[in-house]
């Protein structure tokens with residue numbers, strides 16, 4: 131039996147459908163991210179798990195027990211909000227102790243567990259401070275300690291790192307993952323940052339307009355997206371509209387404009403749409419060839435240095451293609467230079483056709 | 488002063504002078520040794536302050552005003568806090584009507600209100616009683632508290648209450664441990680404002696007191712309609728000093744407030 135099970139979960143606000151027919155199972159100790167663009171229903175889903183929103187339809191069960199009927203305060207769920215939501219009139223230690231007080235934990239035991247939780251997030255020294263005298267990153271840690279100290283069945287994180295600057299966010303990501311693994315707490319993270327979701331989670335659940343589009347481990351979702359939306363949302367990609375010309379053994383031939391090349395077998399939906407498909411080629415899968423020796427020929431229009439890699443924009447008959455190359459010594463291609471582009475046919479992805487969102 | 492130009496400075500200075508001038512005059516007059524109102528005083532004497540002690544009916548009236556202020560401000564606070572929470576954060580039918588109802592004492596002319604209260608209290612045989620006065624003052628000062636509490640409720644981050652709830656707090660515990668401490672500045676400020684409003688209310692009160700419940704403003708008013716000795720000035724000076732002292736005390740207490748409430752959870 132799955133640990134947490136969401137079945138057919140639906141939430142409507144009057145006319146607006148925020149979440150529709152959402153199915154997800156989460157195993158004990160797993161770290162799952164809900165990923166999707168703004169307004170796709172991530173927060174609403176989280177609020178239903180936490181008990182702050184009542185589902186319009188569907189069920190939520192924890193180890194087979196129905197959660198929908200349980201009040202938020204009895205669900206034993208730890209939440210960290212984007213705004214931290216610390217109690218401004220309490221010190222750090224009092225903030226963290228609050229959940230234990232509610233559970234009537236004896237003072238000595240309470241103190242011990244508060245200290246332990248603060249040590250976990252490296253805030254022992256600030257136990258007596260008030261939240262207003264702390265930095266964003268420190269407040270975030272307090273919020274995390276406060277949620278973890280009650281030893282929750284599930285930890286819910288709603289964009290917990292989005293208010294932090296890039297460097298601090300990266301640090302907190304590593305720390306969060308470390309703490310989650312040490313404590314083994316089942317965690318659901320809501321984010322619209324795909325790198326964050328991929329870096330932290332065992333599995334990502336990609337949402338689009340209230341629906342779950344794909345659930346998979348990060349590598350799988352990135353390498354084998356099920357839809358055009360997932361492929362464009364997770365990382366960068368070269369998105370082309372193409373047509374399947376003919377099936378071959380173990381693959382097919384596709385045309386994008388006048389150019390044709392080989393690709394893996396097309397999705398089943400392609401036949402119905404008269405062979406129309408979306409062709410997706412990740413920029414890091416594209417390689418440079420000497421001019422005249424590529425699958426397509428182009429001109430390097432721009433080149434951006436990004437530290438560990440170069441990002442090229444190459445004008446080709448297919449349109450402008452992005453190419454990412456490792457920074458291993460001098461740049462391979464000068465701006466303005468003619469160049470051929472090639473890729474392994476197995477790295478091309480053909481996806482069901484959708485009009486550009 | 489570099490950021491504010493000379494005109495801004497002049498304006499502020501004039502404003503302060505304008506606001507405090509009457510108070511300075513009253514305090515000056517109270518120090519006169521003469522038997523009539525004069526300013527500036529021809530000498531300095533505490534004669535009219537001693538005179539207060541020889542007029543026990545003024546002291547009794549002051550006690551009544553004090554009790555009345557405390558009772559009515561507290562009663563109004565108990566009404567206004569739940570009302571502000573409901574009005575400030577819920578959408579329900581009749582919400583605007585409820586707000587207008589609570590705020591109406593500000594818009595009805597006080598003299599009309601006084602007559603209405605008089606009729607109302609006579610109906611229930613409460614006219615001239617302390618209970619009657621407390622009820623009427625509470626109604627009259629509720630808008631002052633409601634406004635301040637409403638302002639702090641509107642600025643409240645609801646996720647903080649959700650956080651408390653998810654940590655296992657019941658609705659009442661959330662209110663007592665989280666919501667109330669967060670709106671405390673508004674509540675304390677509103678209470679003080681209401682207390683002061685009640686303490687110097689005259690127009691409404693004149694209609695509904697009797698000799699045993701005469702408040703200080705009513706007593707003073709009665710006094711100056713008969714004589715113009717500097718006794719009113721010395722009593723006013725005491726009231727001014729009392730009010731300033733109260734403000735100072737609240738400032739200190741309010742500064743300590745966070746510590747007091749925060750220290751509870753240990």
Ligand SMILES: Nc1ncnc2c1ncn2[C@@H]1O[C@H](COP(=O)(O)OP(=O)(O)OP(=O)(O)O)[C@@H](O)[C@H]1O
Nearest residue numbers: 143146147148167168169170171172173174175322
């Ligand atoms: N209380 C509400 N009343 C009406 N509509 C709502 C309410 N809460 C959310 N919605 C709508 O439901 C949809 C999903 O909202 P939700 O907050 O779950 O999005 P989200 O994925 O968390 O977005 P973001 O990344 O911007 O936080 C949105 O269209 C939103 O306008």
Ligand SMILES: [Mg+2]
Nearest residue numbers: 172173174288
């Ligand atoms: Mg959200």
